Amino acid sequence: MSFIKRYLLPRLLQYFLVIFVGITVVFIVPRLTPVDPVQEMINTITQRGAYMDPEAIEQLRQSMKEMYGLEGTVFSQYISLWRRLIIGDFGPSLSQFPTPVVKLIGISLPWTLGLMLVTTLLSWIIGNILGGIAGYFSSSRWSAAIERFMMVLRPIPYYIFALILLLVFGYVIPIFPIAGGTSIGLKIQFSWKVIADLLRHAILPALSMILLGMAGWFQTMRLVMSNIVREDYVMYARAGGLRDTKIAFNYVIKNAMLPQVTGLALSLGQIFGGAMVTEMVFSYPGIGGLLYTAINAGDYNLIMGITMFSILGIATGALLVDLLYPLFDPRIRYR
Amino acid sequence: MKLRTIIALLCVIALFGFTLAGCGGQQETGKEPSQEPGEKPAEEPGGKPAETGDVSRSETFIVDVLGGRVTTPENFNVWAQTWRTPDRGVQQLMLEPLWIVEYVTGEVINALAAEGPEYNEDFTKMVVKLRQGMYWSDGVEFTADDIVFDVELVKATEGMSYHTEFNTYVDKVYAEDKYTVVFEFKEGNSRFHTFFVDRWGGFRPFPKHIFEEVDDPVSFEFNPPISSGPYVLKDYDPGGYWTRWTKREDWQKTPTGALYGEPVPKEVVFYYYGNPEKKVLAQAQHEIDLIEVTSETLKAILEKSDTSRAYRKEYPYFVNVDPCITGISLNADIEPYNNKDVRWALTLAIDIVEELGTSFDGMATMGCLAVPPTPVYLEWYYKPMEEWLRSFELDIEVDGQKFKPYDPEATKRLTEYIKSRGYELPSEDEEELKQIFGYGWWKYAPDVAEKLLERNGFKRDNSGKWLLPDGSPWKIHMVTGTNPSNIGYRHVFAVQQAWKKFGIEVEVETTENAATLTQHGDFDATGTWPALEPWGGHPDMYRTLRSWHSKFYKPTGEPNVGHVSRWHHPDMDKVVDELEGLDWDDPKVIENGIEGLKIAVREMPSIQISGYPGMVSFDEQYWTNFPGAENPYCQPYHHWPNLKYMLPFLKPTGN
Numbered sequence: 009m010s011f012i013k014r015y016l017l018p019r020l021l022q023y024f025l026v027i028f029v030g031i032t033v034v035f036i037v038p039r040l041t042p043v044d045p046v047q048e049m050i051n052t053i054t055q056r057g058a059y060m061d062p063e064a065i066e067q068l069r070q071s072m073k074e075m076y077g078l079e080g081t082v083f084s085q086y087i088s089l090w091r092r093l094i095i096g097d098f099g100p101s102l103s104q105f106p107t108p109v110v111k112l113i114g115i116s117l118p119w120t121l122g123l124m125l126v127t128t129l130l131s132w133i134i135g136n137i138l139g140g141i142a143g144y145f146s147s148s149r150w151s152a153a154i155e156r157f158m159m160v161l162r163p164i165p166y167y168i169f170a171l172i173l174l175l176v177f178g179y180v181i182p183i184f185p186i187a188g189g190t191s192i193g194l195k196i197q198f199s200w201k202v203i204a205d206l207l208r209h210a211i212l213p214a215l216s217m218i219l220l221g222m223a224g225w226f227q228t229m230r231l232v233m234s235n236i237v238r239e240d241y242v243m244y245a246r247a248g249g250l251r252d253t254k255i256a257f258n259y260v261i262k263n264a265m266l267p268q269v270t271g272l273a274l275s276l277g278q279i280f281g282g283a284m285v286t287e288m289v290f291s292y293p294g295i296g297g298l299l300y301t302a303i304n305a306g307d308y309n310l311i312m313g314i315t316m317f318s319i320l321g322i323a324t325g326a327l328l329v330d331l332l333y334p335l336f337d338p339r340i341r342y343r
Numbered sequence: 344m345k346l347r348t349i350i351a352l353l354c355v356i357a358l359f360g361f362t363l364a365g366c367g368g369q370q371e372t373g374k375e376p377s378q379e380p381g382e383k384p385a386e387e388p389g390g391k392p393a394e395t396g397d398v399s400r401s402e403t404f405i406v407d408v409l410g411g412r413v414t415t416p417e418n419f420n421v422w423a424q425t426w427r428t429p430d431r432g433v434q435q436l437m438l439e440p441l442w443i444v445e446y447v448t449g450e451v452i453n454a455l456a457a458e459g460p461e462y463n464e465d466f467t468k469m470v471v472k473l474r475q476g477m478y479w480s481d482g483v484e485f486t487a488d489d490i491v492f493d494v495e496l497v498k499a500t501e502g503m504s505y506h507t508e509f510n511t512y513v514d515k516v517y518a519e520d521k522y523t524v525v526f527e528f529k530e531g532n533s534r535f536h537t538f539f540v541d542r543w544g545g546f547r548p549f550p551k552h553i554f555e556e557v558d559d560p561v562s563f564e565f566n567p568p569i570s571s572g573p574y575v576l577k578d579y580d581p582g583g584y585w586t587r588w589t590k591r592e593d594w595q596k597t598p599t600g601a602l603y604g605e606p607v608p609k610e611v612v613f614y615y616y617g618n619p620e621k622k623v624l625a626q627a628q629h630e631i632d633l634i635e636v637t638s639e640t641l642k643a644i645l646e647k648s649d650t651s652r653a654y655r656k657e658y659p660y661f662v663n664v665d666p667c668i669t670g671i672s673l674n675a676d677i678e679p680y681n682n683k684d685v686r687w688a689l690t691l692a693i694d695i696v697e698e699l700g701t702s703f704d705g706m707a708t709m710g711c712l713a714v715p716p717t718p719v720y721l722e723w724y725y726k727p728m729e730e731w732l733r734s735f736e737l738d739i740e741v742d743g744q745k746f747k748p749y750d751p752e753a754t755k756r757l758t759e760y761i762k763s764r765g766y767e768l769p770s771e772d773e774e775e776l777k778q779i780f781g782y783g784w785w786k787y788a789p790d791v792a793e794k795l796l797e798r799n800g801f802k803r804d805n806s807g808k809w810l811l812p813d814g815s816p817w818k819i820h821m822v823t824g825t826n827p828s829n830i831g832y833r834h835v836f837a838v839q840q841a842w843k844k845f846g847i848e849v850e851v852e853t854t855e856n857a858a859t860l861t862q863h864g865d866f867d868a869t870g871t872w873p874a875l876e877p878w879g880g881h882p883d884m885y886r887t888l889r890s891w892h893s894k895f896y897k898p899t900g901e902p903n904v905g906h907v908s909r910w911h912h913p914d915m916d917k918v919v920d921e922l923e924g925l926d927w928d929d930p931k932v933i934e935n936g937i938e939g940l941k942i943a944v945r946e947m948p949s950i951q952i953s954g955y956p957g958m959v960s961f962d963e964q965y966w967t968n969f970p971g972a973e974n975p976y977c978q979p980y981h982h983w984p985n986l987k988y989m990l991p992f993l994k995p996t997g998n
Contacts, residue, residue: 044859047902051858052426059537059544059886062895064507065904072424075502104415105425106502106562112414119582179624186624187616189582196581291617293582297412304855 016331023327030319031093034312035086043306045102046072052103052305076102089312098313103305109313112298117317119189120294123210123286124279127217132272134218135225140261142226143233144252155230162223170216170289177212184212187291213290217283225268232264266337270329277325280317398589401965401995404608406633406981407622408615413583419568419576422497422549423561424504429544431586431613435986436574439598440541441471441490441548444880445985446666447975449719451540451881452988454598455485455548455571457522459536462926466531471539473522478596479550480570487518492551494526502561505546508538533923534885541984542879547571572987573599573606585614599987606990608966613981619828626651629964633981637828638703641958650964654957654979655779655972658766659706662957662979663779663972666879668715669830670952671838672871674864675910676899679799679811686947687737687748688795689868692845693838694787695753696760698952701837702830705761707956709753709781713874713887713943714936715954716781723882723933724940725782731937732783735944739794746791753784781953789845809847818848822866824857831870834952838868861907864899871907873949883927884936885919891948892919910948915939968994 046069054060060068073079077088077099092099098109138158142151161169178186185191189209196202236242237260245255284296295314302310334340410428419437421429441456453459457472477485494516497503512535515527528535538546550569557563568576574588588611594600616625619640625631627647636644641660644651653660673680673689680686699707710716711732714724729751736745750756757780758768770776800812809817819842823835832853839849854860861869875890877883889895893916895905903909918939925931959979961969970979970989977992978985 041856042859042863042865043856044863044902047859047862049425051862053544059540059542061508061511061538062890062892062904064511066902067507067511068424069902071501071507103426104418105423107415107418115414115416115581115583175624179628182628187621188580188584188614190580192580192585192587192612192614193578195578288617291412291584291615291621293412293584298414301414306859 019327019330023323026323027319030323031089031312031316032086034315034319035089035308038303038306038308038311039082041306043304045076045306045308046078048305049103049105075105076100093316098316099309101302101307101310103302103307103310109309112310113295113313113317116293116295116298117280119292120283120296121279122206123213123217123292123294124283125276126210127214127221128272128275128279130214131218131221132225132268132275135222136229136261136265136268138222139226139229140233140256140264143230143264144237144256144260146230146234146237154226158223158226158230161219162227164220166216166220167285167289169220170213170286173212173216174289185209189293209292213283213286213292216289217286225271228271229264229268232267233260236260236264269336273325273329274322277322278318280321281314398610401998402609403612404610404633404966404990404993405612405614405631406986407631407635408586408613409635409982412615413579413586416579416581416583416586417566418564420560420563420565421547422503424502424506430982431615432574432576432588432611433568434541434543434547434984435572435613435982436588436611437568437570437572437576438547438984439477439571439987440545440984441473441539442536443541443545443984444666444878445977445988446717446719446879447664447970447978449723449880449882451878452602454541454602456539459928462533466533466535466926467528469526469528469535470519471524471526471536473524474598474601475522476596476601477571477598478593479552480575480591480593481550482593483550483552483569485548485550485571486521487524488521489548489551490524491516491518492555493546493548496554496560497546500560505538531923533926534883537878537886537927540878542876543983571597573597573990574611574987577610583615585612587612599991603988603991606987607993607995608990611990623647623960626960626962629962632962632964632966633959633969635957635959635980635982638706638956638958641960644960648962651960651962652969652971653961654959655769657769659761659769659779660958661703661706662959663708663954664717664975664978665955665957665980666715666717666720667872667876667955668710668713668874668951668953669870669955670710670834670873670950672861672869672873672907672949674867674869674899675908675948676864677867679801679817680867682799683946684795684799685801686950688792689842690785690947690950691748691788691792691795692847693785693841693950693952695750695784695952696756696787698834698837698841699757700760700764701840702833703953703956705757705764705766705780706958707953708779709757709784709953710951711749711784711944712940713949713951714877714884714940715879717879717954718778719880720877720882721778721782724936727933728937728940729782731941732944737791737795739791739798741791741794746788748785748788748791749783750786751783753786754780754782757781784952792845803846807846809845816848818850820867821849821851821869822857822860823851823853823870825853825855829870830955831872833870835868835870838950838952862903863901864903864907864909869907873908873951874943875906881927882933882936883922884932884939885922885927888915888922888936888939888943889919891915891943906948908948910946912942912946914942915946918942963996965996965998966993967996968992 100106101109101112138154142154145151174186177184191205194205242260284300287294287297299314408431410430413428413431418427419433421427421433439454443452443454445452455474455477457474461470473487479485494509494513497505498509512528512532513526514529517525519525553569554560573591573594575591577589578587590606590609594605614631616622619636622634622636623640623644626634626644641653654662673686675681695709699705708716712724714720716725732749735749736747739746754777758776802810804810811817821835821839823832826832835851839851842849860866861871875887877887890906891911893911896911897903918935922935970977977988
């Protein structure tokens with residue numbers, strides 16, 4: 009009871025406050041930019057050459073404002089936003105009117121989740137394992153070799169690295185496609201052929217994110233390890249004659265994992281924001297490109313929908329870590 | 344954890360994750376978009392499922408998507424008032440309009456219409472005769488009932504394109520017989536039919552028998568779509584990168600088939616590869632047959648691929664038939680740009696050779712009039728106005744004589760520059776060079792520009808920088824988008840250099856919000872179209888000149904409806920009013936257009952610089968006989984609706 013009152017309830021309150029503030033900020037910021045969604049839409053249509061009668065434009069502008077729900081004060085729009093959000097309705101996309109925002113997110117989100125979930129988890133697992141081993145066996149030659157490799161890899165700007173992968177494996181040795189999420193004509197259904205095709209298209213974007221992500225996790229893990237291996241209990245275990253692998257995996261790496269678990273939870277929360285640069289470089293479908301389009305078009309509802317997922321993801325990730333921490337670290341107790 | 348367990352775990356994560364990615368399109372796979380002629384989608388929405396790999400690459404024509412990735416790939420309802428990336432094949436293959444402009448040959452083609460519109464004397468009534476024997480791809484005949492239903496539905500439905508226009512003008516629409524539609528207007532409108540003229544946009548008919556079953560035509564996805572054009576949808580990427588179309592078995596029952604014969608490719612795929620560099624990589628691997636790129640990437644692909652060629656086989660490569668005029672728009676509603684002398688001074692401070700050299704390495708057609716310098720407009724306007732331009736004088740004296748700003752030698756200066764860059768000229772014939780590089784431009788005369796400014800109270804400070812008449816520093820705020828391959832972007836930076844050289848402080852704001860800023864007048868100069876594009880394949884200048892009519896003027900700060908320059912003049916009003924009273928095929932239309940263009944020269948509301956120098960690359964690995972400069976049988980782009988009229992002329996290479 010004391011746990012609920014003294015920790016869980018305040019923590020939940022904080023959780024909802026973060027979401028409330030996040031949504032409010034996301035509501036306000038796009039409206040402070042000079043982008044006018046109605047003007048952007050009219051411009052998109054006319055810039056390509058379609059003829060819109062000047063006499064009709066003014067009426068059209070008014071009617072679009074009404075349809076987009078942009079009439080009334082900002083405060084009344086804010087109230088109407090919460091009314092909609094409570095029932096899980098993000099409203100229609102302004103740039104793809106009247107397609108519901110939820111539908112647009114539904115089309116793009118699985119691609120992002122698939123790519124980001126895999127790359128986040130794989131880079132975390134591989135980076136930590138290699139970092140842990142290299143940190144514990146720091147004097148070995150292969151450990152130094154891995155470390156040097158990671159040191160070279162980590163500072164490469166992501167865009168450049170991704171472009172190199174694309175050129176090497178998409179053009180010089182053309183074994184992977186240079187764009188898209190599926191081959192022309194592929195029907196999405198459960199079959200090995202489809203899975204293989206999806207994998208083939210995802211490998212380059214995934215590889216670019218895994219390699220650079222892995223290097224990051226490797227270096228932090230290596231750093232944490234280098235401190236822990238000097239702890240008394242490790243020296244004691246060595247002196248007691250325990251095998252190195254047992255000390256490394258059962259004691260040192262386990263302890264070094266604590267900050268990494270927090271990092272993983274936050275990274276998993278961030279995956280809803282998408283990977284805009286990856287999607288642009290590899291022309292891979294996903295939520296990042298959708299968000300970019302929404303921002304440019306001043307599509308308030310779509311921006312809200314996408315960022316809402318991101319806010320919820322990060323806040324929930326942080327909440328879960330806080331609640332689950334006693335499972336990872338026996339020293340922590342909620343009293 | 345053992346190594347084998349870890350590896351197994353990693354594999355499971357990867358497999359699960361990437362399979363999850365594909366679920367983005369899973370929800371759509373219940374619908375098979377392909378359909379056979381004669382099948383009614385209402386009864387059998389599935390149609391015939393597309394088979395993967397059933398058509399070889401050599402029978403497939405693959406082209407780029409200018410509009411980028413499709414955000415709603417399952418939605419083919421382009422009649423909702425929004426942007427549905429119509430250039431993924433919807434406007435090029437799926438739909439036929441009543442009329443369509445062909446800007447290469449300078450004609451308006453009757454597509455679903457059998458002939459041009461017939462107006463009564465006061466333009467309150469219009470009769471449209473439809474082409475007979477045209478069918479929708481599900482076997483239903485296209486008739487006057489389709490048009491009547493479409494117009495009435497659009498009028499009744501807010502949120503559909505042309506809802507406002509049709510409500511503003513159409514009083515009644517009815518079918519006189521199966522192939523004749525009559526429009527009665529609320530007031531005379533001699534250009535009403537232009538709403539039905541496809542010029543990268545326009546009202547294209549939709550099938551009555553499908554839409555009359557629909558409750559909400561705005562949210563209706565029209566999937567699978569029914570075509571009036573020669574191809575039907577076969578398949579699309581749930582991620583939005585490609586759309587695949589297959590030739591109709593009854594292609595003869597479409598305007599394309601009736602006018603030009605059978606389209607050759609069995610299938611056409613629209614594939615968005617991403618930025619121009621990616622398109623080049625794709626074409627170098629023969630994965631895409633027709634792309635539009637930048638001048639730099641065009642040179643790269645020509646170097647890399649033996650089978651790629653540009654619109655013009657040798658330098659200057661660019662497309663000189665694009666019906667758009669590009670340059671700099673000034674905000675003529677605010678000081679000091681509301682002063683004609685200032686606008687002329689800024690024009691004379693630009694050296695056209697330097698400008699085109701910086702922007703496009705000389706690969707562009709210079710154009711000094713508010714009309715694109717394409718071959719047809721050169722004939723209609725530039726040639727007839729040449730004498731007038733040569734004798735045109737500004738109200739300022741140089742060496743005791745009125746200054747004549749037109750420079751007929753500008754073409755020669757540009758070709759000299761091109762030679763100095765090491766390029767070989769495409770011809771030695773002066774007339775041919777003028778067709779490619781333009782008829783002339785304004786003189787580079789900074790001394791005259793200086794005089795024009797000085798007589799208006801401008802002066803230079805000690806460092807040579809220009810000061811406004813009130814003594815404060817003159818700083819020009821230019822606005823452009825963020826895409827360096829955009830033509831407007833290039834002009835803005837080239838002109839910035841010219842004006843800086845002249846001594847004016849110029850700041851360029853590159854922003855994704857350029858459209859909103861320019862439409863609200865929050866700029867001094869911008870790279871937005873300096874004159875609204877004319878029809879492209881017709882000499883009527885109504886569309887261009889009307890945007891400068893004073894009835895559309897809005898003060899800076901209010902959203903704009905006319906041209907972004909907000910310039911207006913009683914003389915131009917008179918020209919436009921007269922034009923409204925002329926049938927668009929009246930021979931006086933050109934005379935009237937010339938009058939309007941003369942006013943635009945005298946007043947210089949915005950600075951026209953060049954035609955739109957499109958850079959296309961055709962890959963001749965699988966297809967040949969593209970409409971290049973040596974054989975311009977139709978427009979050369981993949982994104983214009985007329986692509987369908989190119990397809991009957993393509994020849995397979997047999998590779």
